[in-house]
Amino acid sequence: MNKPVTNDLNLKLLLLTFCFAMFSLNAVADTDLSAREIMERVDVESRKSTDSAFTRMKLTTCKYGKKDGKIKCAEKPRIKLVENAQINTGLDDKDTKSVAIILEPASERGIGMLSYSYDDSDRDNETWLYLSALGKVKRISVRNSDDEETESASIFGTEMTTEDQESGKLDDYTYELLEQGKFRGRDVAVVESTPKPHRLSKSSYGKTQSWVDTERFITLKVQMFDKNSNPIKKLEVGKVEKINDVWMGRSLTFFNTVSNRLTNMRLEAINFGVDIQEDFLTQRALTDQAFREKYLKDLRKQAQ
Numbered sequence: 262m263n264k265p266v267t268n269d270l271n272l273k274l275l276l277l278t279f280c281f282a283m284f285s286l287n288a289v290a291d292t293d294l295s296a297r298e299i300m301e302r303v304d305v306e307s308r309k310s311t312d313s314a315f316t317r318m319k320l321t322t323c324k325y326g327k328k329d330g331k332i333k334c335a336e337k338p339r340i341k342l343v344e345n346a347q348i349n350t351g352l353d354d355k356d357t358k359s360v361a362i363i364l365e366p367a368s369e370r371g372i373g374m375l376s377y378s379y380d381d382s383d384r385d386n387e388t389w390l391y392l393s394a395l396g397k398v399k400r401i402s403v404r405n406s407d408d409e410e411t412e413s414a415s416i417f418g419t420e421m422t423t424e425d426q427e428s429g430k431l432d433d434y435t436y437e438l439l440e441q442g443k444f445r446g447r448d449v450a451v452v453e454s455t456p457k458p459h460r461l462s463k464s465s466y467g468k469t470q471s472w473v474d475t476e477r478f479i480t481l482k483v484q485m486f487d488k489n490s491n492p493i494k495k496l497e498v499g500k501v502e503k504i505n506d507v508w509m510g511r512s513l514t515f516f517n518t519v520s521n522r523l524t525n526m527r528l529e530a531i532n533f534g535v536d537i538q539e540d541f542l543t544q545r546a547l548t549d550q551a552f553r554e555k556y557l558k559d560l561r562k563q564a565q
Contacts (some may be wrong), residue, residue: 268437294475296436296452302478303471307428308349309507311357314533315560316345322419322524325516332516332523341365341417342529346537346560355380359543362553363417367458369393373547374416380429385463388414388423391547398544419524420515424465425496439470444481447474461488477501477508493519505533532564 294302320341323334347359357378363369373394378386388401401414401423414423439451453469467488472481479501485494499512514525541556 267303294450296438296450297431299434299438299452299455299473299478300431300434300471302323303473303480304428304431306478306508308354308357310509310531311347311359311428312349312354312537313533314345314347315532315537315564316347316528317530318343318345319527319529320417320419320421320524321527322522322523325523326521339418341369341419343417344557344560346535346556347530347539348537348539350539352381357405357428360546361544362546362557369417371550372417372495373553375542375544376423376426378427382420382430382432382460386423386427389544389547390414391544397536398547419526420494420517420520420522421524421526422465425515430460433457441475444472447481448476448479449473450475454553466493474501474508479508479510481510485521493517504531506538507533530564535560537565 262317291502311448321334321338322340323337323338325332326335327333341363342365343361343363345359345361350356350358358376359378360373362373362374363371365511371391372394373391373393375389375391375552376386377388389398390401391398416422416426416471434454434456437453437455439453441448441450449472453468453470456464456466461467465486467490468486470486472483473479474481475540479498479500480496481501483496485496487493489554495516495518497514497516498510499514501508503509509528509531511528512525513527514523516523523535537560538556546553
């Protein structure tokens with residue numbers, strides 16, 4: 262009576278082994294994606310982090326050096342606490358609107374940045390900066406071939422720029438898969454992105470190289486180069502967590518290897534599925550304090 266049961270178990274084990282093998286083959290197949298397809302998957306995943314999201318982040322900026330083999334601030338860091346609200350809009354929700362407001366330090370409270378990011382390559386992204394001390398909004402222009410000295414604007418005086426936070430516009434670049442291997446224990450593909458001529462005139466970078474986790478399709482490291490192929494900046498993503506089924510880096514550090522300055526952006530809190538009205542993501546949110554605080558108070562309440 263025991264023998265048929267044993268045979269039945271063996272058959273089930275064989276079937277399970279076969280299913281697992283097929284699953285493994287499918288997982289491996291993802292690493293055979295082209296460079297462009299890998300970046301398309303990264304773009305899809307990154308948009309999940311901007312879908313009706315309300316975020317509180319800490320920005321720490323300083324000049325850095327090495328001590329005992331570790332990178333450390335060589336001066337007292339400048340720390341800012343920022344709240345950010347963003348939604349996906351446009352065709353297939355491929356555009357993004359966001360507003361970021363400084364909460365601390367008190368001397369900078371109320372300074373804000375409004376950003377509209379468009380997936381359409383023929384449409385330039387738009388950014389407005391509000392300086393509360395001056396009480397005026399300044400529109401930040403993109404680079405163009407007639408103004409080569411203009412650089413992407415710094416975000417609140419950090420080493421992050423408006424170009425660093427852009428997404429979409431995949432058609433503006435050509436892609437090459439440089440290698441596949443391991444990085445910090447993860448399977449990665451290293452993809453080089455080179456701006457096409459029409460994009461190059463608007464970019465601070467001649468090319469970038471991205472280390473992409475080929476299971477989670479999140480970028481773990483980016484090396485940026487100038488137009489003479491000199492490394493000038495890099496991004497390293499720290500702790501990666503899955504929040505509401507979205508893989509995210511909780512800590513991102515931008516290193517300016519020319520000025521030896523860094524900015525660490527740490528997500529203190531993030532909430533998805535927040536009801537963010539599109540009429541809040543306008544210049545009025547920058548200039549009208551009562552209007553802004555009313556909306557922010559509601560968003561904080563939803564995030565509790």
